[in-house]
Amino acid sequence: MKTLTAPRMERCIGCHSCSLACARLVHKNLSWDKAGIRIKSSGGLSTGFEANLCLACDPAPCAEACPTGAFSQRKGGGVIVRKKLCIRCGECDKACPVDAIYLDFTGEPFVCIHCGRCVPFCPHDCLELKSAGSAAAAGGEEEETGS
Amino acid sequence: MIRDHFRVLRVDLADGRGEVVTLEGRDTVAGGSGLAALLFEKYGHVDKPWSDPEQPLIFAIGPLTGYFPLMSKTVCAFKSPYHDQYAESHAGGRSALSLRFADYDGLVITGKARRLSVVSLGSRRLEIKDVHYMQGLDLQITGKMLRRMFPGSGHRSILRIGPAGERGSAIACINADTYRHFGRLGSGAVMGAKNLKGIVIQGDGSFDLPEGKTYAALFQDVYKKLTDTDMMDKYHNLGTPVNVLVLNGIKSLPCRNLQQTHDEAVEGISGEKFAEETLMRNTACSGCPIGCIHVGFVREKFMEPNQYLYRQVSYDHEPIFAAGSMLGVTNAFKVLSLIDVTEKMGLDVMSAGVALAWATEALEKGLISERETLVPLKFGEPEMYKQALGLLGQGENDFYRLLGQGVLKAAKQYGGEDFACVLGQEMAGYATGEVFFTSQALGFRHSHLDAGGYSYDQKHQDKDVEKAVGFLVQDEKERVLLTSMVSCLFAREVYKREVLAECLGSLGYKTLADNLEALSRRVQEQRWKIRVATGFNPSAVEIPKRFTEVITWKGKVDGDYLTALQSGYAKRIMEMGRRD
Numbered sequence: 001m002k003t004l005t006a007p008r009m010e011r012c013i014g015c016h017s018c019s020l021a022c023a024r025l026v027h028k029n030l031s032w033d034k035a036g037i038r039i040k041s042s043g044g045l046s047t048g049f050e051a052n053l054c055l056a057c058d059p060a061p062c063a064e065a066c067p068t069g070a071f072s073q074r075k076g077g078g079v080i081v082r083k084k085l086c087i088r089c090g091e092c093d094k095a096c097p098v099d100a101i102y103l104d105f106t107g108e109p110f111v112c113i114h115c116g117r118c119v120p121f122c123p124h125d126c127l128e129l130k131s132a133g134s135a136a137a138a139g140g141e142e143e144e145t146g147s
Numbered sequence: 148m149i150r151d152h153f154r155v156l157r158v159d160l161a162d163g164r165g166e167v168v169t170l171e172g173r174d175t176v177a178g179g180s181g182l183a184a185l186l187f188e189k190y191g192h193v194d195k196p197w198s199d200p201e202q203p204l205i206f207a208i209g210p211l212t213g214y215f216p217l218m219s220k221t222v223c224a225f226k227s228p229y230h231d232q233y234a235e236s237h238a239g240g241r242s243a244l245s246l247r248f249a250d251y252d253g254l255v256i257t258g259k260a261r262r263l264s265v266v267s268l269g270s271r272r273l274e275i276k277d278v279h280y281m282q283g284l285d286l287q288i289t290g291k292m293l294r295r296m297f298p299g300s301g302h303r304s305i306l307r308i309g310p311a312g313e314r315g316s317a318i319a320c321i322n323a324d325t326y327r328h329f330g331r332l333g334s335g336a337v338m339g340a341k342n343l344k345g346i347v348i349q350g351d352g353s354f355d356l357p358e359g360k361t362y363a364a365l366f367q368d369v370y371k372k373l374t375d376t377d378m379m380d381k382y383h384n385l386g387t388p389v390n391v392l393v394l395n396g397i398k399s400l401p402c403r404n405l406q407q408t409h410d411e412a413v414e415g416i417s418g419e420k421f422a423e424e425t426l427m428r429n430t431a432c433s434g435c436p437i438g439c440i441h442v443g444f445v446r447e448k449f450m451e452p453n454q455y456l457y458r459q460v461s462y463d464h465e466p467i468f469a470a471g472s473m474l475g476v477t478n479a480f481k482v483l484s485l486i487d488v489t490e491k492m493g494l495d496v497m498s499a500g501v502a503l504a505w506a507t508e509a510l511e512k513g514l515i516s517e518r519e520t521l522v523p524l525k526f527g528e529p530e531m532y533k534q535a536l537g538l539l540g541q542g543e544n545d546f547y548r549l550l551g552q553g554v555l556k557a558a559k560q561y562g563g564e565d566f567a568c569v570l571g572q573e574m575a576g577y578a579t580g581e582v583f584f585t586s587q588a589l590g591f592r593h594s595h596l597d598a599g600g601y602s603y604d605q606k607h608q609d610k611d612v613e614k615a616v617g618f619l620v621q622d623e624k625e626r627v628l629l630t631s632m633v634s635c636l637f638a639r640e641v642y643k644r645e646v647l648a649e650c651l652g653s654l655g656y657k658t659l660a661d662n663l664e665a666l667s668r669r670v671q672e673q674r675w676k677i678r679v680a681t682g683f684n685p686s687a688v689e690i691p692k693r694f695t696e697v698i699t700w701k702g703k704v705d706g707d708y709l710t711a712l713q714s715g716y717a718k719r720i721m722e723m724g725r726r727d
Contacts, residue, residue, distance in 0.1 A: 013438035015431035016244070017216070017370075024356060025363060030213055031353035032248055032302040032433075040301030048428070049301075104353065105271065123374060123383075123436040 001076030002129045003056035003114045004037070011124040012049040014039060018118035018127060025117045027110060033102050036112030037127075051126070054078050054100040054112040062111070065095035071109075076131075078114050148210065148655040149354050153182060153252040157190070158266055158275070160341055161200065161258030165273045168255075174658040178209030179633035180235060181670040182253050183224035184677055187233060190255055193680045197226035198315070198340045200259035206246060207254075209633040210659065213247040214362075215650050216370050217638040219432040221246060221323075222630060228317040228333040228340075229553055229572055232681040235592055235674070236334050239432035239635060240324030241350070245304035248350030260342035263313075267297050269349030281344050285309050285491035286322050287458075289345060299349035307345035308335040309493020311540045315339055316551035318498035318573070322490070326430060326440050326461040330495045331594060332572060362653045369650065372641045374436055382439035382637050383429060387464035388418030390576070391472070397605070397700040399579045402472045403526050404504035405568045405693050408578045415477035416467055425479050427459060435635060445484045460487045465595075468576030469500025473568075474507070475526030488533055492540025498553070501573035503535050505554045505563065514562040519546035555689075565692040579604035581704060582615050584694050585712040589685045589720060591623065591674055596636055598622040608701070610708045616715040620723075627674070628667040672723045679724035685717035 022035035032038065038052040056077030063071045063079045070086035071079045088107030093099075102110040116129035153170040176185050183205050190203040205224040212218050221242040227234035246254060250270045262279040276296070281289060286309040293305050304324055312319035312335025319335030320328045329335075338344070356362060381389070391413060394400040398408040414420060425443035432440070446457045460483045470476065470485035489496045507524040509515045517523055521543065522534045535547075542548040550557045554573055558564040568574045570584055571593025577583050579601040586600030587593055595601060598619045607615070626636060634642050642650075644663050651660040659666065690713065695706040 013429050013431040013436075013440075014433070015436045015438060016433045017436045020213075020434065023353070024366065028356050029353045030247075030356055032244065032350050034353045038301070121370070121436070123438060 006051035008126045014049045017121040021118045021121040034110045061095040062092035065091040155253040156251045157255040159258040160260040163275045177631040179222045179631040181631040182207040183222045184673045197228050204256045211632045217435045217635045219434040220633045223329040225337045228336040233677040234332040236329040238323040238327045238329045240327035241304040241433045242323045244433040245348035245350035248352045250352040265345040267347040270352030286493045297347040303349045308338045311493045312339040318495045320495045365653045385418035386441045390464040392417045401578045403475045404508045412477040416471040466496040469497045473504045476529045481529035488536040498573040509563040577601040581709045612711045612715045624667045624671045627671045675724035685720045
């Protein structure tokens, strides 16, 4: 199973094309928030951007915290989401260590399902769908030069 | 579609309350420029001065905002402190999508706050906060403070003014999200007059999309067209600064207060030079994959030994012309440091640069002295200009306060009207000839973006007045259609009428889609009607003598042709602007 990674965020121009694509194609919404990937400036526009997305934990704390099975463990990391089972308790959001889950004001959760449909919309190739354990999934493409 | 009417938030700063207003008119004015005109008709006063607290400051988006790529601009409309007439200024950043996701088609701010304030709004919030302690703060610090004070990082827009706007300079801008601006015609002073330091728009709402596959497939098609064309190269690669060498090569780059149209040393400020040596990264407006915003850096040694600071500064062709060639400054880093000061002050960089160019020539000619300028302005001396920009922004003395109202106002007092580079407002960076000069001098926004006059000059050798005027009227009409959607004008090659009609149709705006010709004509005329009602007389616009002395690759500007163009275009404007 592949997972979505954001290994080249230093290239990000903040166009939000990825999160708008996710909202449009996966969650059938026009939104900045109701998306599995959300872009934030990292302390003001002058310091670049960060992607807020699921790190594909295995085991996933959000799935462990979900009391109804709406979030269950996905092979290769991350979660499988069954919205019909969700009771809007927000426990998944509390359990996520990296704030990757967005709860709308009704308590409905939105999280990355690692489908990769956002990837072709990134004009700078910041995103990559990778097999678990590969270099990009492990984070970073650049070599360290030592100190 | 979200709704077949308009949902507008009106905030009255006098009583500190908001009102959600429902307005009909979607099928007749669409949004953007059309909605702004509709809102000015409802809330504006043609017979009261711009600074009257009752005058509205309007922001409007369109039916396609957020739904399609590059539908990323906001139209700001107001009665301008520059000429006390109806005006528009446009900007992107996150402003358009923030307003969309805050669930408003328009925002109208009326009244004057008792003390300096910030309006913060979202789909589920409205707050007017007293920020008297921010008085006089520069734009950079203001941005940092507002980011800390209000929620929504990454999904909000922060519009703010600097010292120039607070003290009513007619060339003060509203900064949108650090790198974009509602730059021209003094919108910053309108906020200042309302005691409004900033507007924070949180884009925290969401909307259902149309049923079926049509919309998503059309989005994909438009996205592909926009990213496959040479737009990516033109605007993303070197960006608009690619024009610097091109215009210099055809003797059309305004240099040293338009005493020249060519500068041998221009390679120091070419788009290529900026990219090679100063470019740190590109950034984008929300909803636009092009990423045309080029961010360079200023590095300054502030202490020995080797203690440096740096700041990031966005650049484009227009700021490079205004803070570069127009002032004889041909070092890219020096140009960035001048843009940086202009940003802090919250001045429109085009007007500020052209103002100092005029002041330099006036000083050379002895019309003014250092008693007025306080520093010895000299073409090619950036350190002097850096100080002068601060003095202009702060309105340091009578001279700078008057200059901050526009070059012609200063020239009327001190002399030097002949060489004031003013075409309705301070000129943009194209000295291509008669059609552009006419287009900016008489155009609705007095902007190089009103119509492609600079392009017409480059493509036509003939002097057919009727054809040229016909082009200006027709091109303005096409652009008005785009600014009613509200599209970035960089996408104009893709968003032709058929594509716009398809986009509108996919969202359920069938009537709009079927009536684009009538819509564009109606909005074009409506804007002119308001403009004329607020006092505009295109026949009375003075095009200073300097423009008739310009020598381009075509030779000397033809004064008779220029006069005939002005007369012909003025007639057409009055036909459009006449009240029935």
